[in-house]
Amino acid sequence: xxxxxxxxxxxxxxxxxxxxxxxxxxSTVPPSRFIHVDRSDAGSGFNASSVTVxxxxxxxxxxxxxxxxxFERKLLGRTKETITAVGGYFGGESAEACYYNAKNFSVxxxxxxxxxxxxxxxxxxxxxxxxxxxxxxxxxxxxxAFVEVDPGLFVREDYFDQGAGYRALVGFPLSDPAIAPxxxxxxxxANSATGRNMRLIVSAGGSDGDTLGKGVVYVMxxxxxxxxQAELCLQFRNNQTGAYPKRYHDLKxxxxxxxxxxxxxxxxxxxx
Numbered sequence: 001x002x003x004x005x006x007x008x009x010x011x012x013x014x015x016x017x018x019x020x021x022x023x024x025x026x027s028t029v030p031p032s033r034f035i036h037v038d039r040s041d042a043g044s045g046f047n048a049s050s051v052t053v054x055x056x057x058x059x060x061x062x063x064x065x066x067x068x069x070x071f072e073r074k075l076l077g078r079t080k081e082t083i084t085a086v087g088g089y090f091g092g093e094s095a096e097a098c099y100y101n102a103k104n105f106s107v108x109x110x111x112x113x114x115x116x117x118x119x120x121x122x123x124x125x126x127x128x129x130x131x132x133x134x135x136x137x138x139x140x141x142x143x144x145a146f147v148e149v150d151p152g153l154f155v156r157e158d159y160f161d162q163g164a165g166y167r168a169l170v171g172f173p174l175s176d177p178a179i180a181p182x183x184x185x186x187x188x189x190a191n192s193a194t195g196r197n198m199r200l201i202v203s204a205g206g207s208d209g210d211t212l213g214k215g216v217v218y219v220m221x222x223x224x225x226x227x228x229q230a231e232l233c234l235q236f237r238n239n240q241t242g243a244y245p246k247r248y249h250d251l252k253x254x255x256x257x258x259x260x261x262x263x264x265x266x267x268x269x270x271x272x
Protein backbone atom coordinates (compact mmCIF):
# COMPACT_ATOMS: atom_id res chain seq x y z
CA UNK A 1 0.00 0.00 0.00
CA UNK A 2 1.82 3.06 1.24
CA UNK A 3 5.47 3.73 0.51
CA UNK A 4 8.53 2.11 2.00
CA UNK A 5 8.05 1.06 5.63
CA UNK A 6 4.50 2.39 5.61
CA UNK A 7 5.25 6.04 4.90
CA UNK A 8 4.26 8.08 1.88
CA UNK A 9 7.16 9.07 -0.31
CA UNK A 10 7.25 12.50 -1.90
CA UNK A 11 5.72 12.42 -5.39
CA UNK A 12 8.75 12.41 -7.67
CA UNK A 13 8.65 10.70 -11.05
CA UNK A 14 11.63 8.68 -12.16
CA UNK A 15 13.16 9.69 -15.49
CA UNK A 16 12.24 7.64 -18.52
CA UNK A 17 14.86 4.93 -18.83
CA UNK A 18 15.66 2.91 -21.90
CA UNK A 19 15.43 -0.86 -21.71
CA UNK A 20 14.46 -3.01 -18.78
CA UNK A 21 16.48 -4.75 -16.10
CA UNK A 22 15.96 -8.52 -16.05
CA UNK A 23 17.02 -10.59 -13.06
CA UNK A 24 18.48 -14.09 -13.07
CA UNK A 25 16.26 -17.11 -12.52
CA UNK A 26 15.12 -17.54 -8.92
CA SER A 27 15.84 -20.73 -7.09
CA THR A 28 13.07 -23.22 -6.56
CA VAL A 29 11.27 -22.53 -3.31
CA PRO A 30 9.35 -24.99 -1.14
CA PRO A 31 5.66 -24.48 -0.40
CA SER A 32 5.27 -21.95 2.40
CA ARG A 33 4.54 -23.30 5.88
CA PHE A 34 3.83 -19.77 7.00
CA ILE A 35 1.03 -18.28 4.92
CA HIS A 36 -1.42 -19.49 2.33
CA VAL A 37 0.22 -20.31 -0.97
CA ASP A 38 -1.48 -20.98 -4.28
CA ARG A 39 -0.02 -23.04 -7.11
CA SER A 40 -3.34 -24.24 -8.52
CA ASP A 41 -6.89 -23.21 -9.23
CA ALA A 42 -8.24 -25.10 -6.22
CA GLY A 43 -11.06 -23.59 -4.21
CA SER A 44 -14.43 -22.00 -4.82
CA GLY A 45 -14.39 -19.90 -7.97
CA PHE A 46 -11.36 -21.68 -9.46
CA ASN A 47 -11.82 -24.63 -11.84
CA ALA A 48 -10.71 -26.17 -15.12
CA SER A 49 -12.81 -23.72 -17.14
CA SER A 50 -10.95 -20.71 -15.71
CA VAL A 51 -7.43 -19.32 -15.67
CA THR A 52 -5.78 -17.63 -12.71
CA VAL A 53 -4.25 -14.23 -13.50
CA UNK A 54 -1.98 -12.10 -11.31
CA UNK A 55 -1.96 -8.32 -11.82
CA UNK A 56 0.35 -5.77 -10.26
CA UNK A 57 0.45 -1.99 -10.68
CA UNK A 58 1.24 -0.10 -7.50
CA UNK A 59 -0.63 -0.43 -4.22
CA UNK A 60 -3.05 -3.34 -4.37
CA UNK A 61 -5.80 -1.67 -2.30
CA UNK A 62 -7.25 0.28 -5.21
CA UNK A 63 -6.62 -2.48 -7.71
CA UNK A 64 -8.46 -5.07 -5.62
CA UNK A 65 -11.51 -2.82 -5.78
CA UNK A 66 -11.11 -2.43 -9.54
CA UNK A 67 -11.07 -6.16 -10.21
CA UNK A 68 -13.69 -7.18 -7.65
CA UNK A 69 -16.19 -4.44 -8.50
CA UNK A 70 -15.50 -3.23 -12.03
CA PHE A 71 -14.50 -6.58 -13.53
CA GLU A 72 -16.02 -9.37 -11.48
CA ARG A 73 -19.24 -7.79 -10.22
CA LYS A 74 -20.11 -5.47 -13.12
CA LEU A 75 -18.71 -7.30 -16.14
CA LEU A 76 -19.03 -10.93 -15.06
CA GLY A 77 -22.07 -10.59 -12.83
CA ARG A 78 -20.34 -12.23 -9.88
CA THR A 79 -21.52 -11.83 -6.30
CA LYS A 80 -19.92 -12.16 -2.87
CA GLU A 81 -20.38 -15.91 -3.29
CA THR A 82 -18.28 -15.99 -6.48
CA ILE A 83 -15.89 -12.99 -6.45
CA THR A 84 -12.26 -14.17 -6.39
CA ALA A 85 -10.00 -11.06 -6.18
CA VAL A 86 -7.37 -11.61 -3.47
CA GLY A 87 -4.40 -9.38 -2.64
CA GLY A 88 -0.95 -10.84 -2.21
CA TYR A 89 2.73 -10.93 -3.08
CA PHE A 90 4.10 -12.51 -6.26
CA GLY A 91 7.12 -12.59 -8.54
CA GLY A 92 9.94 -13.11 -6.05
CA GLU A 93 11.87 -16.02 -4.66
CA SER A 94 11.19 -16.38 -0.94
CA ALA A 95 9.15 -19.08 0.75
CA GLU A 96 7.43 -16.51 2.97
CA ALA A 97 6.27 -12.96 2.27
CA CYS A 98 4.82 -10.34 4.61
CA TYR A 99 4.07 -6.62 4.58
CA TYR A 100 6.56 -4.14 6.08
CA ASN A 101 6.80 -4.93 9.79
CA ALA A 102 8.82 -3.92 12.85
CA LYS A 103 10.47 -7.34 13.02
CA ASN A 104 11.60 -6.96 9.40
CA PHE A 105 10.40 -10.50 8.86
CA SER A 106 10.33 -11.67 5.26
CA VAL A 107 9.33 -8.26 3.86
CA UNK A 108 7.90 -9.01 0.43
CA UNK A 109 9.72 -6.32 -1.56
CA UNK A 110 13.08 -7.32 -0.11
CA UNK A 111 12.62 -10.78 -1.60
CA UNK A 112 11.67 -9.64 -5.09
CA UNK A 113 7.90 -9.83 -4.73
CA UNK A 114 5.42 -7.22 -5.94
CA UNK A 115 1.95 -6.36 -4.68
CA UNK A 116 -0.61 -8.10 -6.90
CA UNK A 117 -4.22 -9.16 -7.10
CA UNK A 118 -5.07 -12.75 -8.01
CA UNK A 119 -8.25 -13.16 -10.08
CA UNK A 120 -9.95 -16.20 -11.60
CA UNK A 121 -11.03 -15.50 -15.18
CA UNK A 122 -13.57 -17.70 -17.01
CA UNK A 123 -12.46 -19.21 -20.30
CA UNK A 124 -16.08 -19.86 -21.24
CA UNK A 125 -18.72 -17.23 -20.61
CA UNK A 126 -22.34 -17.05 -21.64
CA UNK A 127 -22.61 -14.72 -24.62
CA UNK A 128 -18.86 -14.38 -25.05
CA UNK A 129 -17.67 -14.06 -28.64
CA UNK A 130 -14.57 -16.12 -27.87
CA UNK A 131 -12.72 -17.58 -24.93
CA UNK A 132 -10.44 -14.55 -24.67
CA UNK A 133 -13.20 -11.98 -24.21
CA UNK A 134 -13.18 -12.10 -20.41
CA UNK A 135 -9.39 -11.91 -20.36
CA UNK A 136 -9.43 -8.84 -22.57
CA UNK A 137 -12.07 -7.22 -20.34
CA UNK A 138 -9.87 -7.81 -17.29
CA UNK A 139 -6.80 -6.42 -19.03
CA UNK A 140 -8.74 -3.32 -20.09
CA UNK A 141 -9.53 -2.66 -16.43
CA UNK A 142 -5.85 -3.25 -15.65
CA UNK A 143 -4.46 -0.81 -18.23
CA UNK A 144 -7.13 1.82 -17.53
CA ALA A 145 -5.70 2.32 -14.04
CA PHE A 146 -2.45 3.76 -15.42
CA VAL A 147 -2.42 7.57 -15.56
CA GLU A 148 -0.70 9.79 -18.13
CA VAL A 149 1.97 12.08 -16.64
CA ASP A 150 3.66 13.12 -19.89
CA PRO A 151 2.44 12.72 -23.46
CA GLY A 152 2.42 9.00 -24.11
CA LEU A 153 3.92 8.09 -20.72
CA PHE A 154 1.62 6.20 -18.38
CA VAL A 155 2.45 5.28 -14.78
CA ARG A 156 0.68 3.63 -11.87
CA GLU A 157 -1.89 5.75 -10.06
CA ASP A 158 0.13 5.90 -6.83
CA TYR A 159 3.45 7.04 -8.28
CA PHE A 160 4.45 8.26 -4.82
CA ASP A 161 4.79 4.57 -3.90
CA GLN A 162 8.21 3.79 -5.31
CA GLY A 163 10.26 0.63 -5.50
CA ALA A 164 10.21 -2.76 -7.16
CA GLY A 165 7.42 -3.93 -4.86
CA TYR A 166 5.06 -1.69 -6.83
CA ARG A 167 6.19 -2.65 -10.33
CA ALA A 168 3.77 -3.37 -13.16
CA LEU A 169 3.34 -7.04 -14.00
CA VAL A 170 0.84 -9.53 -15.36
CA GLY A 171 1.19 -13.24 -14.64
CA PHE A 172 -0.54 -16.19 -16.30
CA PRO A 173 0.53 -19.70 -17.45
CA LEU A 174 3.02 -18.81 -20.19
CA SER A 175 4.05 -22.45 -20.44
CA ASP A 176 0.51 -23.60 -21.21
CA PRO A 177 0.13 -23.77 -25.02
CA ALA A 178 -3.64 -23.53 -24.74
CA ILE A 179 -3.65 -20.45 -22.50
CA ALA A 180 -0.58 -18.39 -23.42
CA PRO A 181 -1.58 -17.36 -26.99
CA UNK A 182 -5.09 -16.52 -25.81
CA UNK A 183 -3.83 -14.40 -22.92
CA UNK A 184 -1.11 -12.66 -24.93
CA UNK A 185 -3.58 -11.74 -27.66
CA UNK A 186 -6.04 -10.36 -25.10
CA UNK A 187 -3.25 -8.43 -23.37
CA UNK A 188 -2.11 -6.80 -26.61
CA UNK A 189 -5.67 -5.90 -27.64
CA ALA A 190 -6.41 -4.29 -24.27
CA ASN A 191 -3.10 -2.42 -24.26
CA SER A 192 -3.93 -0.92 -27.64
CA ALA A 193 -7.64 -0.34 -27.02
CA THR A 194 -6.97 1.68 -23.86
CA GLY A 195 -4.33 3.79 -25.62
CA ARG A 196 -1.64 2.86 -23.10
CA ASN A 197 0.61 1.10 -25.61
CA MET A 198 3.03 0.01 -22.91
CA ARG A 199 5.97 -2.28 -23.64
CA LEU A 200 5.24 -5.88 -22.67
CA ILE A 201 8.45 -7.64 -21.62
CA VAL A 202 8.61 -11.29 -20.61
CA SER A 203 10.40 -11.50 -17.28
CA ALA A 204 13.63 -13.48 -17.41
CA GLY A 205 13.15 -14.91 -13.95
CA GLY A 206 11.30 -12.58 -11.62
CA SER A 207 12.56 -10.20 -8.93
CA ASP A 208 12.53 -7.44 -11.55
CA GLY A 209 13.16 -3.77 -10.83
CA ASP A 210 10.65 -0.95 -10.63
CA THR A 211 8.85 -0.04 -13.84
CA LEU A 212 7.93 3.53 -12.87
CA GLY A 213 8.67 5.95 -15.68
CA LYS A 214 9.64 3.20 -18.12
CA GLY A 215 6.29 2.42 -19.73
CA VAL A 216 6.90 -1.28 -19.11
CA VAL A 217 4.73 -4.17 -17.94
CA TYR A 218 6.49 -7.43 -17.12
CA VAL A 219 4.75 -10.61 -18.27
CA MET A 220 5.45 -13.57 -16.01
CA UNK A 221 4.92 -17.32 -16.21
CA UNK A 222 2.73 -17.97 -13.18
CA UNK A 223 3.79 -21.63 -13.16
CA UNK A 224 7.24 -20.57 -11.94
CA UNK A 225 6.23 -18.39 -8.99
CA UNK A 226 4.44 -18.80 -5.70
CA UNK A 227 1.56 -16.50 -4.75
CA UNK A 228 1.57 -15.45 -1.10
CA GLN A 229 -1.74 -14.18 0.21
CA ALA A 230 -1.41 -10.81 1.96
CA GLU A 231 -2.47 -10.28 5.56
CA LEU A 232 -6.21 -10.22 6.23
CA CYS A 233 -6.20 -6.63 7.47
CA LEU A 234 -4.85 -5.52 4.08
CA GLN A 235 -7.68 -7.15 2.12
CA PHE A 236 -10.59 -5.06 0.79
CA ARG A 237 -9.30 -1.85 2.38
CA ASN A 238 -10.05 1.72 1.37
CA ASN A 239 -7.70 3.10 -1.26
CA GLN A 240 -5.27 5.86 -0.38
CA THR A 241 -7.33 8.17 -2.60
CA GLY A 242 -10.80 7.46 -1.22
CA ALA A 243 -13.22 5.29 0.73
CA TYR A 244 -15.34 2.38 -0.49
CA PRO A 245 -18.85 1.32 0.62
CA LYS A 246 -19.64 -1.32 3.23
CA ARG A 247 -20.71 -3.80 0.56
CA TYR A 248 -17.16 -3.86 -0.73
CA HIS A 249 -15.55 -4.23 2.71
CA ASP A 250 -17.94 -7.09 3.47
CA LEU A 251 -16.31 -9.13 0.72
CA LYS A 252 -13.47 -9.95 3.10
CA UNK A 253 -15.79 -11.91 5.37
CA UNK A 254 -17.41 -13.61 2.40
CA UNK A 255 -14.08 -14.79 0.97
CA UNK A 256 -12.98 -15.92 4.43
CA UNK A 257 -16.10 -18.04 4.74
CA UNK A 258 -15.45 -19.58 1.33
CA UNK A 259 -11.80 -20.34 2.11
CA UNK A 260 -10.36 -18.00 -0.52
CA UNK A 261 -8.87 -15.91 2.30
CA UNK A 262 -7.08 -17.41 5.29
CA UNK A 263 -5.42 -15.96 8.40
CA UNK A 264 -1.65 -15.52 8.09
CA UNK A 265 1.05 -15.72 10.72
CA UNK A 266 2.87 -12.60 9.56
CA UNK A 267 3.95 -10.17 12.31
CA UNK A 268 1.93 -7.05 13.00
CA UNK A 269 2.66 -4.63 10.18
CA UNK A 270 3.00 -0.87 9.90
CA UNK A 271 -0.52 -0.39 8.50
CA UNK A 272 -2.87 -2.55 10.53
